[in-house]
Amino acid sequence: MDQKVFINKAEASGIIAFDLWDYKPSIDIIEFDLKELLFMGMIVKEKEFKESISVLDFSIYAGKAVAIICSTDAIIPPWAYMLLMDKLSSYSVYTDIKNSEEILLDLWKKNLQSASMEQYKDLKVVVKARSETAPALYLLATQLLKPYVKSLMYGEIGLPKVIFKN
Structure with missing residues (x-):
């Protein structure tokens, strides 16, 4: 009896997911x-x-x-x-002359900027796609990850869109 071995190609690719929502502020x-x-x-x-x-x-x-x-x-x-x-x-803890959406974006950016990106050094990274995520966060994530990653992608691990490769 033949047993078929299934290989998880997404897992075998070595691509690491980067979820911007991990950095979303929880403050009211x-x-x-x-x-x-x-x-x-x-x-x-x-x-x-x-x-x-x-x-x-x-x-x-x-x-x-x-x-x-x-x-x-x-x-x-x-x-x-x-x-x-x-x-x-x-x-x-934070006050500005902006609406709540702008404040959320500012705090989200601060969280990203204070995070260490060295853990992604020489790795293939895909920034997870979410339609409800502000484009400014993708812009910042690219800027922060680019000096470290081997390649940067957008989307999902199984079918990413390549942004650049080093």
């Missing part, structure tokens, strides 16, 4: 809308703005990233951001 990101602190939702009046900030409970931002936005088309003076940051800095 909360949007802080300045509109709620504006007079009539449109105007920054110093006295009212300071009073509005003084009654807020900033402890809800403890250990979180804060995305400062303004959902109305108001002109916000720089001192208003400074007052807000004075209160947030005791609680939030």
Whole structure:
């Protein structure tokens, strides 16, 4: 009786998967809308703005990233951001004037940049394809991996698209 031996060609190829989602930040990101602190939702009046900030409970931002936005088309003076940051800095771990998606991307990039890529030295690496991953992350992954890898690919181990070979 003949026994067929199946060879896993993907495993035999020596290709290593690199999943960008392993570097996705797990921190909660909360949007802080300045509109709620504006007079009539449109105007920054110093006295009212300071009073509005003084009654807020900033402890809800403890250990979180804060995305400062303004959902109305108001002109916000720089001192208003400074007052807000004075209160947030005791609680939030990251704050910026961006929406939550932009903050997530920034933190994701930081995680990638702080990771050691030396473990991929002289290896064949495929960056896992995911449609929900921002293209900027693929760009950064290529930049970070290129000095180390023998070859870089995109897609899945079984059918990768070759980006370059050294």
